[in-house]
Amino acid sequence: MKGHQIWHANMTPPMSGMWCKHWKRKMQHVLYFIILYFACTQHSVLCCTSCKLTLTSPSGHFTSPCYPQLYPNIQDCKWTIQAPPGFIIQVTFVDFDIEEAQNCMYDSLSINNGESTSKFCGVTAKGMAFHSAGNEMILTFVSDFSIQKKGFNATYKHVAVSLRNQKVIVPQNQSSIVSISSKVSIPTLNEVTVCFEATKYSNRTEDWKAFSYWSSSSDHFSFGKTASGHFVLISGVQCDLDTVLPLLPNGEFFIDSFQQICIVWNSLSDVLGVRTKSIYQNISCPGIKDLSIPGQGNLILGTYEINMGPLQGDIYNFRLWSTAMDSATLSNLSCDEKGNIVNWENEFWNIPSWARKAESKLSCGTSLPTIPSAEPTTCEKLAGVCQATVTSIVTPSTTTNTHPTTNTPAFHATSVRYVTVTSATTTMITTNMTDTNSTDPPTPAGTFYRISITVVNSSTNNETTVQSLVYSWLNRSLQNWNYTIFVVNVSIKSNERSARDLETVIMKSKLQNNGRSRRDASNLNTESFVIWALLVYNNTNNITLQNETIYQKLYEQNKTIDGVLSVQSVTVYQVEKCKAEESPSSYHWPVTSPTVTQIIQCPKSPGNYASRTCFVGLFYGDSHWGPPDHKNCTASAGALANELLNLTTGQKLDAEKVNDFVQTLKKIVNEADIDTSLGSTVVNVFSNILGSSDNALYTSSSEALKTIEALALKLQFTGQSVSISSPNLALGISRVNTTTYSGSTFSVGSQSNNSDFQIDMEKNQTTPLASVVLPSTLLSQINESDKYTVSRAQFMFFNKVGLFQDHLSNISSYIVACSIGNLTIRDLKEPVKITVKHTAPLPNNTPRTCVFWDANLYKSAGGWNKTGCDVSENESSDNETVCLCNHLTHFGILMVSLKWTDQLAEDKVLQYPTKKDKKNQMLPAS
Template identity: 45%
Template sequence: MEIMPIFPRSFHSGRMWNYHWKWKPSTLLFLFILCIMCVPLSAVSGCANCRVVLSSSSGTFASPCYPNDYPNSQACLWTLRAPTGYIIQITFNDFDIEEAPNCIYDLLSLDNGESQTKFCGATAKGLSFNSSANEMHVSFSSDFSIQKKGFNASYIRVAVSLRNQKVILPQTPDAYQVFVAKSVSIPELSAFTFCFEATQAGNEDDNWTAFSYLDASSLQWLGFGKANDGYFLSISGSKCLLNSALPVKEKEDIFTESFEQLCIVWNNSMGSVGVDFKRNYETVPCDSTISKVIPGNGKLLLGSNTNKIASLKGEIYNFRLWNFTMNSKMLSNLSCNMQGNVVDWQNDFWNIPTLALKAESNLSCGSYLVPLPAAELANCAELGTLCQDGIMYRISVVIQNILHHPEAKVQSKVAEWLNSTFQNWNYTVYVVNISFHLSTGEDKIKVKRSIVDDQRLAVWALLVYNATNNVPLEGKTIQQKLLQNNASLDAGLRLYTVNVKQLGTCAPVEEPKGFHWPPSPPSEHSLPCPDKPGFSVSRTCYRNTSLAFWGPLDVSNCSREANEVANQILNLTTDGQNLTSANINTIVEQVKRIVNKEENIDITLGSTLMNIFSNILSSSDNDLLQSSSEALKTIDELAFKIDLNSTPHVHITTRNLALGVSSLTPGTNAISNFSIGLPSNNESYFQMDFESGQVNSLASVILPPNLLENLSQEDSILVRRAQFTFFNKTGLFQDVGPQRKTLVSYVMACSIGNITIKDLKDPVRIKIKHTRTQEVHQPICAFWDLNKNKSFGGWNTSGCVAHRDSDASETICLCNHFTHFGVLMDLPRSASQIDARNTKALTFITYIGCGVSAIFSAATLLTYVAFEKLRRDYPSKILMNLSSALLFLNLIFLLDGWITSFDVDALCTAVAALLHFFLLATFTWMGLEAIHMYIALVKVFNTYIRRYVLKFCIIGWGLPALIVSVVLASRKQNEVYGKESYGKEQGDEFCWIQDPVVFYVTCAGYFGVMFFLNVAMFIVVMVQICGRNGKRSNRTLREEVLRNLRSVVSLTFLLGMTWGFAFFAWGPLNIPFMYLFSIFNSLQGLFIFIFHCAMKENVQKQWRRHLCCGRFRLADNSDWSKTATNIIKKSSDNLGKSLSSSSIGSNSTYLTSKSKSSSTTYFKRNSNTDSTSMDKSLTKLTHADGEQTSIIPVHQVIDKVKGYCNAHSDNFYKNIIMSDTFSHSTKF
């Protein structure tokens, strides 16, 4: 590869510059000094590091120095990571990179996990890209010349897995429904276990339902909720009260603002219901359910299915159902991985509308960002400063050993081949860190270490590139070089696969505070300890297959004494909320070293270490998760090593943690009680009592009298103390199992010496206060099992039961062993109707459809406003009003979400009220269309209405305005209208009606009245039209069917018949009807434009007459020469069109405004001409002029009216022919 030198260009530029300024030395001196000052300034203030890993839920990143021009010779890499179950969406808000064919100079490369795309110029501006999985890589490189502004991008996590999303329960069944998908068949149930988590926002409603199971006739067979007499479970018509099993006080709710898990079990042979709540399992008798069976193939619905009782006002998560009964032990071991065999919390099991879903990062079974795997350290010290300044590439190749060479020979030959491949290359590179690994590829063939049985050996190496000439080296170039040199491999060896990835440097960070780590390549780095000369803090920059990242911090060398080290760590953890997961891991490791190193720990050091753990507990639960197991083990070891030589009792209290240690004498119980509570004064955080116990304690332990009787001789020697640890913050107890329950109490740990005591005859009695009062009391007593979930730990209920004396504020647990104790509960949670894919599709359809509808509603309105001849009759005026209502309804709907983002309550209320008004106006004008059609085609005579259109306008606009005004005046505005979260992909909010009563009365009820009115009018009108058309003999059956079909379709959209799809959007037909509802109703403005504007002959003529030119333009007198025969034929052809809003035409105009004229009138003077009459032979002559072609064909009127009044038919025809409107059209 030839590299063009850059020095001639710089030299010539400099020579011309010097020549131009050679007579101005002062200016040269000034510019020289200015350059000296500016270059360092640019370096200092210039540009942030551009080789970083971005793992936040959302954020932004930009090219170096943005919005200024990016520097030359850049090689940037942004790695965006998200937890499993999420994808990453990147949007380029600004994009300006040097443009060139194939982006050969400066470029941005985006790797979404499946494909890699290059961008330059301005092509990517405004575009969004999604990753295929939970990781995305964005790289940017620039050459030595021509810089541009660069780019600015934002990114956000998007939840795609239901495990990472909760469901907002619908407060009214008409809002939306959340139920099990139609593909899930629920069997007949003679036993079941269901578990769910839930929250509740306040306790405004005394009665609510969390879920219901209904049959095809909407009869409820299973349900859980709250009634006036307490919490209940309804089974086959039998009501089982659960209050005695739920740890809540009167007028308190079991669910609060934090998720709690609730499990309920039942078997038709037991005659009782088991309730597992807050780690406490209780049974409640319910004899009436014996032998009951719940039928299958029903509908499982989250929330209430009726307006008579409200839904739980909150959220539901992780609803699962089994068709068997779990015992208390199984429930205590329930994890997130245990899937419901009937219904599980996965996308395939539920139909969930988008507005009901809301992603959340701290859900019990949600995914979290797993730390990068342990990575290797770059060992390239022999390269000196090149290891610090060079660009590193990870080479991964698989060699196929065809001839079964010994492994040692293969390794030697491959190492020689790698080193020789890059010798005498155009790029200065060095191969280091060659390592060999037995291949464990996708074939999963087992291999032995001595012989490469599967013929493959994986080879990893580090390639260091000396980039002093600022010439970028792409991974593809290295890959091609290796492939080209494949032939030089030893005989019997073949290059199987090659993969090359560029490694970044560890980003500059300041953590902990006061330690500034500069950008560093993969290696071990150190910084001097503050105020401790001669000692240093060490930290390692690791690398994995694609990036570099900082390892944990080692501060052990910053002090020689444990107390000094502990105090220093304590200072670093003062602000515990700002500690990251990596910080906490490092601190726990350092404290563990101190505890393991010390034989005995005095109270001073113990207090310091306990304060460190207390500060750590102030961090977020997600940050504590990785280090929780080690932290608990270290706290236990610390309690065991506390020095008791000088006192029988030791107690250490901190803000989030308390420790009590008491000495024991073998053969006796030195203590029988331990309790901890709030102090009577502010001298300490907690008050401990080792003797009598406290009345209002937060936690207490009563040891059985025979605790130490049956110990072996060896254990008796070891038993010298009892340790008690109280956890005010419970972030260390996070069950990462698949179906974990929620901890709702403080945690109390107790142990005897360093031995394991279990299977006690008399149980240990532990009383623990709840962190929040639960109305539905079904606690689960559990202990923390450090061996569960691959040593992450998890709750286990073995050997623990909840005592019946437990109440809503505290639980009494009886356990036959010692460990960490807590109280758990299962909380209800909700699901939604529509999965994520359908939700996204429906959202796009709705917004695109509303946009299209707004455009064509405006086109309809503009057409009738622009051409005065089109709006002379009543139907056209009604159509204009309907189009106006639709236009503003769509526009406000499209702008609602954007306006909501301003977070202005008054503005949100105004937008919601306007949206409400125009929705009601749309319904009203569709109803008025139906009424007008009925008057025009059915009530033909004696229907003159004075100021017809004015009265319609008063009703069409006044009635909705009156309703909205009454709503605003009757209640507080913020109680009726406001922001509602509809759980779109990122929890979008929408300004709409908040009050369910207002919604159901003024929206759902109002629509129902208008809809059924329109249906009735639609049927009556179609019967009249089809009955008249059926009497014709001059058309074939096919023509008649097509005409009637077009009439049906046009009236369907005009009268809003498609809104009736809402009545069918439930059960197995929910998804199809949701699509039909969204498509047809969002596009209603388009269909009205097509059938009642674009397809109307008079509209087409006005367009051609005024908007077209050339051969498409229609002359004003183009229709004067048409014969009566042609006109009659044309009029007959317009039958299908005559049903529209603007096709009733002269008929409706005459019938409503002229019917007061006598039916015996034969002639009427034309207002524009002097002609006074027509010959009878021309009575059927109808002009098809565009000025008034909305007249119903005369023969159609004849056929219609014959059925009503044969006696008046002749006079009626002549009245129609001689009307003002008709004479206007004919221009005779």
């Protein structure tokens, strides 16, 4: 244990007053090999993993060796994290516990951000985020031969520092749009220039719009394409542009790589200017003269219209000016030329995080500037004042991911050092050392303050020197005080950004200081520097520290810094708490202080808990929620589903057991968040249940079908589609865009081992066992309100018929089901086409009837109904039957009945249910 005497090979402990030189040499070797043996043995027993890695993925995580177990002794690890040019690296320590010592002299983690190297130990870095100066960050971890701790768990992410390094995916659903910020005000326009780049990655020929500007529920300015060609719309007048566009043979201008277009209009003329591929051309458009585009509207990427879809592609560098540029100006247009109405910057847009896509080869992409280090990196530069542990601001966290901050500024995280100021009369600054064997979690008790300090130099223009002087001045100013203050971060702001960023600080300061401001941002000059500092006050004694008190301490008592810098102004405001919000649905997070992890009970899983941390940004001092960690809320559901899978595998279940299992699955599906992993387990449990006898399944069949339906509606997945297959049940789900819907296809074929099935959501199956083709006009008859609720199409395939028992019919075939969201669709102009192979060839002239499962027949026991479905005799054969149906119900199953009498048909025909009735109807075929 450190702090006590340890005998090393080069030490000579006394023993009865003397020591034989011969035995001294012997013991030196013995002790050396003992130490080496225990170090190597312990390392090999605990874990042997490589910890010298180069990480290049866009995001990921890494841990100290053996985490969360104790890290081994004698470690020398190195992680090199690399990002493409134009990106920085954000590393966040979700957990951090390394042996603590002065100057981190034993075990430590060092972070080289490309500009400076900082060393950490104890629990200092827990919950903190750090950024690289460029596109590489190097972290090294070393441990000695004694005390071990848990180590650390860290996540990393590539961050595009500006919108110029990101393209935007045009939303394909009206429920999520990309629009200009509410802070952007568009005036009435009599002339305009718009430039943007776009890609198109679909060969579909539907009408589309790349952008549209709406005012008073009308489109007044847009660019798009119809069957007639490309056009620009100005206040109701459509101008065709194909004659001045370099089109491909297929008539398209945009391709899968970015193409730029600029459009110029002036109300004094009926001529438009168009620039593409360095060529400027004029085109006449009668009717646009003397028009105007009304102001105060909303600009979106894509369109609001129902009969025209958005561009299926990406948009980049959209800029809008209120002037008509001439050809010479456009030819010299640079990336730095900002649109005076709308520019390609984060503050001009509201963009969902999923729509942002970072790329390293965009035409106006930027590399990161080199920012000088804001912190001295050695103890010598701070006159021996070194990093200390601040347990008051560290909170235990179970969060496994970091909050993706898309708007990260182009600055790197500076060295983070904590200084505890003693309240004694002495002037020394002491480190707050904790017991290295303590396992008690630290408690949060810090209040954060963001401070802006404007200084004017008299003898230096070196930013690094200015930062160092201000950092030391802060420490001196805050010592020997009745309040314990920690300096968390110091950074310098260039004059180019200072005025704009300082306005936000001043506004917050005014609100918190009864309207008083300490600074006029317009006073910035070339000799002034704006330094931002993040402080935390350890208010464990519940003594409030006012902003005014910090201001008086720093400004009114300190007019100069070391005779070199003159303090011109100080602005102080308290960092706000994370606001209460609901995310995801039913998870209600209360107002929470920065660095505190909030723990709430799972909404649908009593006894389990979700957690979420309120983070504080090092640069802007803003608080923001991290991602919610609700894995424990679904973990119990996953564990229960796995238990059901084990209990049902290879078992012959009676009716009572089947009912018990179905009821448990119903509870899981209704109450848990269903991801693809849990969904796959549930599907396989149902597959096992379907292997039971018809008698065992009969009583529970209705509940089982409803639960499978609910599973298909709730399953959460990424990408365009997802499929889950099992020996007796297959499930496929694909996303649906109601504005550009052109039909769907679903087919199922056997895999080579014949144990489960291969699902295809396209048209790649050559000999499927069953297939469903939904017509392109399927959604044309549903009302507009229903269109907004549709986001997916669900398909199911049953290898067993035990859930569809109609004792008056003989059904022996596969069953395939399809539905669109939660809608009932009927009376279709174009029929749904269902093809099902027979389990055995049918004799010639064998009667067959296409039917669907009507769950409301026979007092809701269910039965087969043929209304609205016909056999396509020309397309059917002895090996398969093709059915054409004019409806697609809430839960449609399609089959072929081998025995069906006219009297039976009359008994079973019912009127189709309404959506309000929520009747489950299924169509069969064989």
